[in-house]
Amino acid sequence: MLGYLRSRRAPEAEDLTGEVFLKLVRSLDTFEGGEADFRSWLLTVTHHAMVDEFRRRGRRPEEPAPHDDLVSAAPPQQSEPDAIERLTTEEILDLLDVLTEAQREVLTLRLLSGLSTREIGDIVGRSRGAVKQLQRRAIHRLRDLLAEHPYPINPPER
Amino acid sequence: MDEMTPGPEPEDNLERLLAQPGQEDERVAALLRAARRRLSAPAPDDVRDRHLSAIHGLARQRAERRSLSWADRARAVIGMTSVKVGLAAAAAAAATGGAVTGTLPPPVQEAVAEVGEAVGIELPRPGGGDAPAAPGRGQPPEEADGGARDRDGREGPAGRGEPGPPEDRERPDPGAPGREGDPADPEPRGSAPGDPPESRGDGLGQRGEAPAEAPRPGIAPHREEPGRASPDPDDGGDGSPGQPAVDAPPDEWPAP
Numbered sequence: 001m002l003g004y005l006r007s008r009r010a011p012e013a014e015d016l017t018g019e020v021f022l023k024l025v026r027s028l029d030t031f032e033g034g035e036a037d038f039r040s041w042l043l044t045v046t047h048h049a050m051v052d053e054f055r056r057r058g059r060r061p062e063e064p065a066p067h068d069d070l071v072s073a074a075p076p077q078q079s080e081p082d083a084i085e086r087l088t089t090e091e092i093l094d095l096l097d098v099l100t101e102a103q104r105e106v107l108t109l110r111l112l113s114g115l116s117t118r119e120i121g122d123i124v125g126r127s128r129g130a131v132k133q134l135q136r137r138a139i140h141r142l143r144d145l146l147a148e149h150p151y152p153i154n155p156p157e158r
Numbered sequence: 159m160d161e162m163t164p165g166p167e168p169e170d171n172l173e174r175l176l177a178q179p180g181q182e183d184e185r186v187a188a189l190l191r192a193a194r195r196r197l198s199a200p201a202p203d204d205v206r207d208r209h210l211s212a213i214h215g216l217a218r219q220r221a222e223r224r225s226l227s228w229a230d231r232a233r234a235v236i237g238m239t240s241v242k243v244g245l246a247a248a249a250a251a252a253a254t255g256g257a258v259t260g261t262l263p264p265p266v267q268e269a270v271a272e273v274g275e276a277v278g279i280e281l282p283r284p285g286g287g288d289a290p291a292a293p294g295r296g297q298p299p300e301e302a303d304g305g306a307r308d309r310d311g312r313e314g315p316a317g318r319g320e321p322g323p324p325e326d327r328e329r330p331d332p333g334a335p336g337r338e339g340d341p342a343d344p345e346p347r348g349s350a351p352g353d354p355p356e357s358r359g360d361g362l363g364q365r366g367e368a369p370a371e372a373p374r375p376g377i378a379p380h381r382e383e384p385g386r387a388s389p390d391p392d393d394g395g396d397g398s399p400g401q402p403a404v405d406a407p408p409d410e411w412p413a414p
Binding site: 003004014018021022025081082084088089092096110112135136142147 | 171172175182183184185186187188189190191192193194195196197198199200201202205208209212213216217220
């Protein structure tokens with residue numbers, strides 16, 4: 001949940017997580033289902049809370065950064081996969097900014113929640129096919145980014 | 159590559175990509191693994207403690223509220239029952255009062271008279287045929303007499319404004335049809351019929367005035383009456399006898 005909020009660059013993700021927990025406690029007696037349902041429900045509440053928070057703050061989740069901003073002139077100092085795995089959270093989020101909002105949403109939910117594409121579709125209000133397509137395109141886009149530009153990539157300045 | 163190697167579902171592709179990436183997918187797999195690890199990092203301890211504290215406080219509040227709400231619900235159920243009984247009593251009182259005075263519409267009056275006759279009560283028929291006999295068969299005479307006078311707006315000689323002793327009111331009276339155990343008792347026992355209905359501590363006026371607000375037992379102003387222990391109109395169904403339903407229609411009690 002926190003990871004999902006972080007991945008979406010939700011403002012003050014930790015605090016928002018706390019609010020989501022409180023919402024869950026308040027409506028816990030309305031929940032019915034098993035563990036998978038609970039996880040799905042939890043992420044649905046999280047997703048809605050995040051959308052509400054963005055709306056309250058009058059902005060949408062981060063739009064993708066321009067592709068060229070991610071290119072760095074720095075030469076690779078170590079093997080790329082190792083270097084990538086040492087990226088900080090902020091650097092990772094910057095890289096994920098190349099994705100569209102929907103692609104990022106689906107990919108991070110898949111990565112972090114372990115939910116199926118169908119369950120993610122229920123959360124984000126899309127069909128299973130649309131979720132699959134978004135995930136596929138997200139991976140493609142990241143692969144293209146990392147293939148085109150030698151690593152490390154400096155995150156774009158904000 | 160997904161388009162080139164179709165087959166497994168994307169979710170399977172993702173896990174496979176993370177676990178056993180091909181040559182060209184090594185970097186993206188590394189990025190996704192890093193994303194999973196970094197983004198899944200737990201919140202700092204202070205944040206976690208704050209959240210747990212807030213959740214604990216909320217859960218405690220809800221538990222307390224729930225225990226209270228059960229009591230409130232029980233009260234509301236009792237209150238709604240009282241309202242329903244009161245409304246039924248009012249309707250019954252109005253109907254029987256009209257039947258006694260013969261003021262109901264002729265078909266209704268006829269029907270009520272027939273029913274009354276079947277159970278031993280003489281009621282006027284439409285057209286003014288039969289006059290009611292002594293109201294309230296089997297009732298103490300002073301009550302019956304008082305009831306008749308009430309309709310004239312005078313105080314009953316037997317002290318209708320003063321309730322009789324409790325034993326008078328609680329004496330079993332098989333001759334009062336429709337009274338025994340009838341929850342739709344139009345007249346609360348032990349109340350002072352000389353008072354207007356709305357002023358009776360447990361009277362119909364209160365029952366009928368605010369049905370939306372569930373009345374609570376014990377909050378209605380209660381007159382000091384020896385024959386009555388509780389103002390709860392639910393008590394009306396206890397089978398204790400009193401005055402007959404046809405005796406003192408509540409809408410015709412004299413003003414105080």
